[in-house]
Structure formats: structure tokens, C-alpha cells
Amino acid sequence: MTTQRIIGIDLAVTAAHRAIVLDTASNCFVSSVISFQANPADLDRVLEAARKGTPPETPIIAVLEATGMAWFSVGIYLQRHGVEVYRVNGRQTADQRRVYNRHAKSDRIDARVLPRLYLSAPERICRMYLPEPPVMELQRACRELDRLNRLISACKNRLLATDGFAWLGLQDVFKPYEAPARWLRRHWYSPWRVCEAGEAGLQQAWQEDPPEADQVLDWIPALVEKARQVVAFYGDPSPIDYPHLQDFLVRELNRLETCEAQKRFLQTKVIHRLYRQLYPQRFLETIPGVGQDSAAVYIAFIGDIQRFPSSNNFLGWTGMIPFSSQSGETQAKGLHITQAGPDLVKRTAFLDASIARLYDPQIAAVYYDQMMHKGKHYLQAICACSTHLLTRVFAVLRDNRPLELRDLDGTSVTKHQARTICKQRYFVPDEVRIQNNHRVRTQRRELRLEQRSQRAEQKQGSKG
Template sequence: MTMALRIIGIDLAVTAAHKAVILDPADNRFIGKQVSFRARPAELESLLAKAKKGLSGSPEIVAIMEATGMAWYPVGVWLHRRGVKVYRVNGRLTKDLRKVYSAHAGSDLIDSRALARLYQIASERLVRWEPPGGKLLALQRACREFVRWREEDIAIQNRLKAYDHWAWGGGLNGMIPAQAQSWMRRNWYNPWRVRKAGIQTLQKAWIAANPDRKEVATDWVSRWTARAEEMTRLYGSEEMVAYEALQETIKRNLDLQLQSRKARQNLSREEIQPRYRFLFPQRRLETLPGVGADSAAIYMAFIQDIKRFPTVEQFRKWTGMVPGSHQSGEFESKHLPLTKAGPNVVKSTLYLNAGVSRQWDVQFAALYHTQMVTYGKHHTQAVCACASHLASRIYALLKQERDYQLRDVEGKPITREASRQLCLTRYHVPEAIRQRNTVRYRRKQAEAKTERKYQRRQRNR
């Protein structure tokens, strides 16, 4: 005998009352009117009673809701404690279904009905939600804060590079060593001052800034002064850029960057790592090349329990690091953009870790090499392909409860050193191919092709 089923679609609100509808799949109709309620035990009890009305025994009750702020948490906890199967879904899943109800209108009723129907239409894409508990929730909050500091660090670094491109005629990489760039930005950003000081003075200043190092390379200073000479000729006057004011702006950005890095280190040491090691003492994900302790903590905080995902395909879809697909008849689209479903903190961490993994794990290096050389992908696309494979390996380690074993492309065990050597030699991507695959180069090629077509049409007139 089939157990009776009722589905509650809940449109959550942050400050206003929540809205819910109750769907009876047996006759495919909604029961009664839309229900307004707040996260109060009495009101939630009333909603549950309406869902069970007319049913005997122990019916199966399913609740579907979006992740709206943290409004979902008290509602989800209470319903879970009462035996309701709770599913928290990404808003992208319901976006298109809302348009089926009304392409040019939106309302709480449409949203709640779309959520209820989602269980009927695509239940295999839903992942049942389990309350994480206070300790795991605290770890999630710390991980989100960690990622916010990390993104702030990256944003500052990009901003500094943008300043370099117009103030110094290009990036500093290739002209100034990485370890000297912060020193240069803080003390010698004005090319007029660099030109006036001269090579010897700058060499002595750089040596004095590194008293603990026995050997300090200074051969790069001549390239720097030559660029400074070019910039003075280009702008004619330092007031055209106001270099001294720009240097003060850069100093503030560098101070903010140091602050964000210190905050991230403290957060990792005092909050993330103690909680992560207490909740997940096995620490299996740290055996993956490119995955450090903080990244492993982020994955585990949001995966919670790998048993929530019956298959690796479902797990990969949850991460959002899989391409979309479109097939009709004998036609099938390839190389579509990533779905980008799933937690942003997981997606960004997968991307960063994959960028490191492909430099140490020969299998990732081979995949990256194939994407770049054979398929003509640019760097970001190739790293995203590696990130998708990294998600599969995370699933395998957690599902099989084992540590990671480095293997070569034939599946034979290999040492870390040998794997790194193969990454640097056999699967090294030449700079010429990197330049060929850039978006800028592709745009230039497309423009040239269009121009050739235009010239041919002009000649044939």
C-alpha cells in the first residue's frame, strides 16, 4: 500500500510572514488557500495539521523551500524534528518553473506553487536537508567569513595590478620580482623619483630592505629604471598622474591586504581548524594535492555527510562545476557554460584548489594539457575542467572512506616528486599556446576574419 503524500511549498521571507501552499499529488491539486505563517511553534503546528488533514496513519510530508537568508533554518529545524522531509533548493532551480506559471508576473503564490511542483518534476535533483547542528553551523559561518576575506585579498590584488598597468605601462611581473613588488609600491612608485635615484641607489636600498638575506639579486633594477625612463617620457609630468597621491592610495590598499590576510590566518587558527578537526578527525581530503586544511574544512562544512548524495553525478551537480547540456534528436550541444548551481564558497574553493592540483598531480596536469593544447581552451576553462574532476575525487574519497593515492596517467602509483616533474616537463603548456588560447587573441582573430570577408565582398563588387 502506497503511503499518502503531501507536499508543502514554502516561499520564505526575511522580515514578512512566510507563505505556503499544500499540494496533494494523488489528485494533483492544491488544498485550500495559501497559508501565511511565521517561525513560531504554534503557527508551524497549524501548517502541519493542514497538510495532514484528511489523512490517516503516518502520511509522508515533504517541505520544499529556497535558501532565503537564514529564514529557512528555524522553519527547517522544526519541520525536521516533526518527521517532515525537508529539501532546501537553490533559487536557480525554480526560476524557470516560475515562468511556466506566469511569464510576466511574479507573486508569493506563484513562488510557493513552483516550489511544491519541483518535487514532482525533478525530485532526483533535490538533496534532502539535514540540520547541521550548532557546531557545524559555526564552522560554516567561519568558512564563509574566511572566503569573504580571501575574496577581499584577491580584489585588492587585482586593483593593484590595474594601477600598475596604466601607471607603469604594464604589469610588474617580468620587470620586478614578486618579493620586491610590495616594497616598490610602498616606497618607489613614482617613476620620476626612480629615475632621479638611479640604479646604484636603488640597488643599495633593496639590499638594505633585506638585511637577513645573504645574497640579494639586484640585476632587475636596470629593467625597472629603464621602464621609469619610458614612463617619464610618456606622461611628461608626474602631475599628469599625481604619483605621490597614487602611492598613498596603494599604501592603504596594501595595509588592507595585510589586514585581510592576518584576519584570515587568525580565523583559520582560532575558529576553523579546531572545529574542523573536532567534527572531521579523519581529514581525508587533505591528502589531495592542492587541498589544504582550510579548503578541506570548507568542503566538509557544506557537504556535511556524503551519504546525502547517492551518486557522484548528483554531487557534481550540487557543486555547480559541471557544464550545462542540450540535446535534441541527433544534435547535442557541447562545451556549454557551467551550471554554477551550489554554494559559491564551494565553487570558488574548487577552482582555486584545481589551479594548484594541476601543478602537482600528473593526472590533473594531463587533463589541463589536453584542454589547452588539444581542445584550444583558455586557462579558466581548463582549470574549471580540473575542478569538476576534483569534485569527483572528493566524492570518491569520502564515499570509500580512504586517503588519496597519487597515480600516473596509466593508473600506477607515483611519488609526489615524480608527479611534479612530469607536470613541469611532459605536460608543460608552452607560452605560445597560452597566448593563442586567450579570449583577447580569439576576439582579434574573429575581427580579422570579419575584415577579410568584408574585403572579399568589396573586391567582388
């Protein structure tokens, strides 16, 4: 067996990094835990410990846990000095740590776990990939867009929650984020003021400062009626300070609109431009459910598809495959997915698969089988569809060709035919979705536990 030296490096964001060296010939650690910073002198000290007592041609391997961007500078320096560098996801380290030391967690343990991970599951870890600068720029932009989407969702949720107690909900009057709803929150949030102004006063105020000049005003009578209901419900405005609540909503709307403007700029001027520059073929968009934003995420994080020898390697990198548990001739089914790989890739694949199941017969068949025959709830079924969608992403990038929609027997179909097949053959009734959803399954499980407890109590009573 060829001797190798494996450096396990647990990276930190603010504290010192830690490293330890494993000799594969003796299967023993040949150094103590080394604390170091990302500077040439400290990294040379780590390399010196790894090469100590070995011939010059001995391969040196480094396994890093991907912590923030700390891996970038350390990985580049080691790679420049002839080290074969691998990155692992924190979840993979945590899984291996449970085997290595069940009841402890420290950087020293993580440093020891990483070399063992390379030896025990080399197919589950990937060589460090350094994207070109435009690809890294696209990665940053996609992450920024994801943060903006989260901020926008949080702002919208706060607006809905405020409407829920201040107006007892406004969804039956107008859509909560359209111009009339935003105008109301900025200028007329008190139901008492709305009742006092009446329909004529609101129409006049709207015409003096309309967010959209051609907006239909059929929502005004419903708003006045809703205001009367709120006044009758509360009786007195003192429990809710509407003037100060309106000031809060104005700030929240300003924040929301700022994020929305930044999102539009980021999509049109940065992400779409970089995506088209890096991938002018745009074949990924032929996959049902995949648009420009989703395709940009795949291009940004996958990079060179040739670094994955097979679709299994690719799926292992994404983390959208279940854990494996085998014993003899049996293999456990229904295990959780590994969740290794970039979170944004998994989230994007999940959202794309929720749409693809409506337009791709083969993915629709997977969804139908999971829901109708295996009793899975919606999230589990979509996770299974996500895996199949990612195999299409891999195939399209590997073959550099558009996706051709096919029926289950391999027959080529048009988009219209595919949609018809999905609706007619793979329609899941509402009662099945309700029966299989997480809440109902939890209720059934709690009921079974309660019945079991009652039977145990009755049995104990009969013995007494």
C-alpha cells in the same frame, strides 16, 4: 499512489516568506499563497493548511529555496514537527520557473515552482542537512576567508592600477607586493622626489627605516632610472597629485595588511584547528592540488558523506555536472554545468583541479583530451577536470582512505612517476592554449559572422 502534501516555501531576507501547499493525489494546489514570518504561530498556520482534510499519517514535505540563513530557523521548526525538509539552490528554482511561467518572476510563482521541482526532479534536490556546531563554525570561517581573499585581491588590483598610471608600471623594477614596493608607496611615491634623492639618498632612507634589514638593494638603480623615465614622460607633476595619491596608497596598504593579518590568524588559529579536529585522518590532502584550506572547505560543506548514495548524487549536489538534454536515442553534448550547490565548493574544486592536472595522470589525461581533441578552452577543460577531482573527494571520504595515484591502465605510480607522466604524455603546447582561449575563439566567431554578412551583401548586390 500514496498521497503527500508538499509545501513550497519561498524564503525572503527582509520581507515575509511565502508558502503554498500541493496535493500529490490531485496534482493541484490546495491552499492559496500564505504569507508568514518565522515564528511558531505563523508556521503552525502553514502546517495546519498542509494537513487540512488529510489523515494524520499523511506525509508532509517542505521544499525551501536556500536564501541566506533564512532556511535554518524555518527548516529546524518544520523538521521538529515531523516534516521532511528539502533545500534547493536558487539556480534550480530559476530553471524550473522558466518552464512554469516563462515571462514572469514573483515570490508567488517561486512558491508554486518549488513543489513541482520536487515532483519533476527528486534526484536533483537534497534533504536538508543540519551540520554539527563545529562544522557550521568551520563553514563560517571558510566563507570569511573567501571574503578576505576577495578583499586582498581588490586591494592588490587597485595598487597595480595606480602604479600603472602614476609610474607607468613598476613590475620591471621589483615584485609589486614585496617590501621595497610597499616602502616606496608609503614614503617615496613621487618620481620627482626619487630623482632628486638619487641612488645614495634612497639607500640612506632605506637603511634608516628598512622593512627588511637583509633586503638586497639592487632594485634601487632600476627605480631611479624608472623615475627618470616617468619624469620625462609627464614633464610636469601637476597632472598627478602625488602627495595625496601617496596618502591614498598608505590607506590602501593599511587595509591590505590588516586583511592579510586577519587571513593568517583565521587560517592558523581557526580553520586549520577545526579542520584537524573534525577530520584528523587528513586523507583529502593526498589528492593532488588539495591542501589544508581546500580540504577544510570540503569537510565544512559536505559534512556527512553518507547522505549521498552515490557519486552521481554527490556531483549533482556540487553542481559540477552538465545539464542533460535527451531526445530519443540522442543526447546533447557540451552543455553548461548546472552550477547548483555551494559556490565556494565549486570555486575550490576549480582551483584544485588546475593544479591536479599537473600531478595526477588521470586528470591530466582529461585535460589533454579536452584541449587537444575536443577544442575546448582552458576554463572548460578545467571544469571537466574539476568533476573528476570531486569524484576523488567523494571516494576518499566514503572509503576513509588516502588516494592512491594510478596511471590510465590502473597501475599504481609514485608522485614523481605521476609528475613525469603528466609532463611527457599530456603536455599541451602553448599554441594550442592560445588557439583555444576564449578571446581567440570570440575573434574567430566574429570573423565568421562578418564574412557571412559580407557574402549576404554580395548576394543581395548581384540580385539587384
